[in-house]
Amino acid sequence: SGTTASLTYAWNTGASEHLIDLAFDQAQTPLVRPVSGTVLQTFVHGDGGSALFRFVVEDSIGIGSSGAAGRIEVSPWHVVNWVGWWLVEWPLESVLPGSWTGNGVLEGEVRFRGYHVGYDAGASAPSGTIRCAKAQFADRTATGIDDPGVPFTFGLSEPYPNPFNPSTSILLEMSV
Numbered sequence: 001s002g003t004t005a006s007l008t009y010a011w012n013t014g015a016s017e018h019l020i021d022l023a024f025d026q027a028q029t030p031l032v033r034p035v036s037g038t039v040l041q042t043f044v045h046g047d048g049g050s051a052l053f054r055f056v057v058e059d060s061i062g063i064g065s066s067g068a069a070g071r072i073e074v075s076p077w078h079v080v081n082w083v084g085w086w087l088v089e090w091p092l093e094s095v096l097p098g099s100w101t102g103n104g105v106l107e108g109e110v111r112f113r114g115y116h117v118g119y120d121a122g123a124s125a126p127s128g129t130i131r132c133a134k135a136q137f138a139d140r141t142a143t144g145i146d147d148p149g150v151p152f153t154f155g156l157s158e159p160y161p162n163p164f165n166p167s168t169s170i171l172l173e174m175s176v
Contacts, residue, residue, distance in 0.1 A: 003134040009051075010127035011119045018119030022132075023056070024112070032061050033092075033137045035106045040090040042115075043133040046080035049125030052118035053078045054098060055090050055135070061109040073102035074116060079123070080130060091140060112137070 011018055040055050055075040075090040076098045097104055100116075112135045118124075157171040 004131055005115075006129065006131045007117060008127075008129045009117065011124070013119070013121065013126050018121075020117040021056070021114065022117065023114040031137055032109045032111045034109050035059075035092045037140050038092045038110075039138045039140050040075070040092060040110075040112065040135060041138050042088055042135040043085045044078075044080060044088050045085050045131035045133075046082045047125075047128045047130065048081060048083040049128035050079050050081045050120065050123050051128055051130055052116075052120055052124065053080050053088065053130065053132075054116045054118075055088075056100075056113040056116055057092075057106075057110040058113045059102065059110045060107045061111055071102065072100065072113065073097040073104070073106055073110075074100045077118065079120070085133075093140075 005022065007020065007022065009020060040057065042055070044053055054077050057073050058071050059073050060071045074097055076095065078088050080086075092106055092110060097106060115132055115135075117130055119126075155172075161168065
């Protein structure tokens with residue numbers, strides 16, 4: 001569908017470099033956002049094969065940086081060691097970019113460019129399938145409540161009658 005990308009891959013495990021650059025058409029990803037308070041998100045459907053996954057953005061939008069290649073930044077790698085859908089996030093303001101072609105600093109505004117999928121020799125499966133939902137920018141804003149009150153304290157009672165029986169009970173104790 002138009003909101004999910006699917007990639008089935010097989011790595012040449014003898015190669016010295018392992019990177020798939022899934023660049024999206026910039027006309028399809030026109031969103032430009034400031035770094036401050038912004039989180040880049042997508043849902044990734046993993047197959048448990050421990051492939052590597054990261055976001056790719058173009059930064060310095062609107063500040064006249066020369067050369068597009070120098071404006072490409074990447075998130076740190078995420079190891080896709082789960083099966084099923086998982087929300088993957090990159091808080092742009094608080095998590096420094098990974099290493100690729102950029103200068104390692106997010107500057108100005110950013111535009112989503114795509115994803116990278118990678119292979120970690122000795123850890124990643126030699127083949128697999130990864131699916132990614134449409135990426136989105138989210139705002140990380142503080143919300144307030146009128147009266148936070150006193151926090152609860154929690155405790156667990158001893159299991160009874162015996163934790164080795166076919167069934168046992170553990171009471172959750174809460175106080176204000």
